[in-house]
Amino acid sequence: MIRIAKYLLPLIALAAIGWFALTSAPVETWLFRHTAFHELAKQPVTLAKDNELSVLFCGTGSPLPDRTRGGPCTMIAAGGKLYLVDAGIDSARNLMLWRVPLQDVAGVFVTHFHSDHIGELGEIRLQTWVAGRDTKLPVYGPEGVEQVVGGFNQAYALDAGYRTEHHGAQMLPPDAVAMVPHVMAPGAVLELDGLKVTAIKVRHDPATPAYGYRFDYKGRSIVVSGDTAPDEDLARAAKGADILVHEGLSPEMVGIMHDALVAGGHPRQAKIFHDIPGYHTSPVAAAHIAAEAKVHLLVFTHIIPMLPNGLAEDMFLRGVSDAYHCCTLLAHDGLVLTLRQGSDDIDGRTDLN
Numbered sequence: 001m002i003r004i005a006k007y008l009l010p011l012i013a014l015a016a017i018g019w020f021a022l023t024s025a026p027v028e029t030w031l032f033r034h035t036a037f038h039e040l041a042k043q044p045v046t047l048a049k050d051n052e053l054s055v056l057f058c059g060t061g062s063p064l065p066d067r068t069r070g071g072p073c074t075m076i077a078a079g080g081k082l083y084l085v086d087a088g089i090d091s092a093r094n095l096m097l098w099r100v101p102l103q104d105v106a107g108v109f110v111t112h113f114h115s116d117h118i119g120e121l122g123e124i125r126l127q128t129w130v131a132g133r134d135t136k137l138p139v140y141g142p143e144g145v146e147q148v149v150g151g152f153n154q155a156y157a158l159d160a161g162y163r164t165e166h167h168g169a170q171m172l173p174p175d176a177v178a179m180v181p182h183v184m185a186p187g188a189v190l191e192l193d194g195l196k197v198t199a200i201k202v203r204h205d206p207a208t209p210a211y212g213y214r215f216d217y218k219g220r221s222i223v224v225s226g227d228t229a230p231d232e233d234l235a236r237a238a239k240g241a242d243i244l245v246h247e248g249l250s251p252e253m254v255g256i257m258h259d260a261l262v263a264g265g266h267p268r269q270a271k272i273f274h275d276i277p278g279y280h281t282s283p284v285a286a287a288h289i290a291a292e293a294k295v296h297l298l299v300f301t302h303i304i305p306m307l308p309n310g311l312a313e314d315m316f317l318r319g320v321s322d323a324y325h326c327c328t329l330l331a332h333d334g335l336v337l338t339l340r341q342g343s344d345d346i347d348g349r350t351d352l353n
Contacts, residue, residue: 044101045352047077051341053217055243056352057301057331058095059088063116066306070094070333071116074224074245074301078195078217084108084124085213085224088116092123094333098352103132107190108179109197110141111226112210113148121179122152126159129177136175140182140189140199142209149181186211194218200237202228204279214241220339223295227302229278230285238293242339242346245331246289247302249280250316257305280304283317287324297346298324301331 048054054077061069071088075095082105084091095102105128111117121139128137139149160177182189190197196216204210204227212226212234223238225231225246238244254273261270281289283300290298300316307313313330320328329335338347 042099045099047075047082047100047336048079048338050079051218052338053078053215053220053222054336054338055222055245055299056098056100057299057333057335058084059086059091060301060303060331060333060335061088061306062302062304063114064304064306068333069303069306071119072227072302073120075100076215076222076224078215079193080104081106081193081195083197083215085226086111086117087120087124089119091120092127096127098334101131102128103134105133105137106192107138107140109199109211109213110139110145110148111202111212111224112142112204112207113144114207114227117227118148118152121148122156125152125156125177125179129160129172130163134173134176136177137179138182139179140184140197142211143183145181145183149179153178184211198237200234202226202231202234204228207279212237214238218341220341222339223293225281225286227279228281230281230289235289235292238289238295241293241295242344243297243299243337244286244290244293244295245299245301246286247281247304248283248286248300248316249277249304251277251282252318253305253312253315276304284319284323287320287328290326290328291324295326296344297327297329297337299329299331299337303330 047056056075056077058075059070059073061071070090072086073088073091074085076083076085084105087108108124125137139145160174164172164174184199186199186201188196189199194217198214200212200214202210202212202225210226210228212224212228214221214223214237221241222243222245223241225234227247228234254277258270258273261273287298307316334350334352336349336352
């Protein structure tokens with residue numbers, strides 16, 4: 001006991017001295033300075049080179065609360081230009097945390113106007129402008145996009161005025177802050193700098209019209225389904241695409257959650273869970289679409305319900321491999337997939353954090 005005390009007491013004393021040193025004002029300041037310089041000096045991330053087409057999953061969740069997945073948001077990078085498909089909750093914050101150069105966002109494509117797909121439009125408007133966007137931001141979408149964009153512009157107008165007055169018009173030009181709506185019909189909606197974007201009408205009644213989008217750039221292609229029930233038009237539009245990004249809802253898992261809500265005395269929530277499978281696509285149905293379109297990779301996003309562990313993920317994907325004998329991924333926030341001109345490869349990375 002004496003021998004133990006002989007060594008233990010000096011260790012306790014050293015620990016106490018170290019603790020007081022770490023919590024002293026000079027050391028705290030030095031640690032904060034070191035961390036700030038290390039983090040804030042990092043360079044913006046590059047999502048795609050001039051000959052590359054990439055997809056960044058900036059939100060892979062749904063309206064259901066999920067600590068690990070933001071609201072629906074998919075970013076397409078065609079060379080140095082960035083485009084968003086939808087802007088769900090937390091998408092702007094995720095993009096900022098990953099050091100995405102938001103000043104390079106050249107447009108937003110909205111699939112439809114459910115709140116979980118548009119909830120962050122105001123923050124995208126703000127943060128792209130603060131990052132250095134110096135022209136108005138185009139927002140493309142179905143009929144109704146004028147009302148949605150106009151509402152966000154109005155809601156954020158006072159905020160923009162405060163910021164311009166505070167930081168100066170040279171840094172935050174007031175004539176650049178607004179979003180500009182563009183109403184589209186199905187078909188080619190944008191052809192610019194080698195990128196072609198095609199709007200695809202999908203089935204998500206009563207949210208209609210609703211669109212998916214196909215992005216073609218330098219011989220490579222990515223299709224984003226948006227929210228939809230199984231749709232033959234989408235399968236035709238996705239023919240031969242490198243990547244099909246498709247929503248997925250497990251009817252079995254949602255049904256179990258419905259039954260649990262009924263048993264727990266939550267009829268309103270149970271009614272919602274009863275209603276939602278009808279205008280979404282099951283993983284197996286999405287796999288059939290991928291097989292029919294002969295895409296190279298099927299990636300699930302807008303995942304319903306939340307998948308807290310590997311067992312839940314396996315249940316969600318049950319039967320998918322039987323319907324689509326190829327490659328399948330469950331997307332997660334921060335996943336980047338890159339397609340290079342002149343290659344059939346699909347490169348993945350998850351190191352944005």
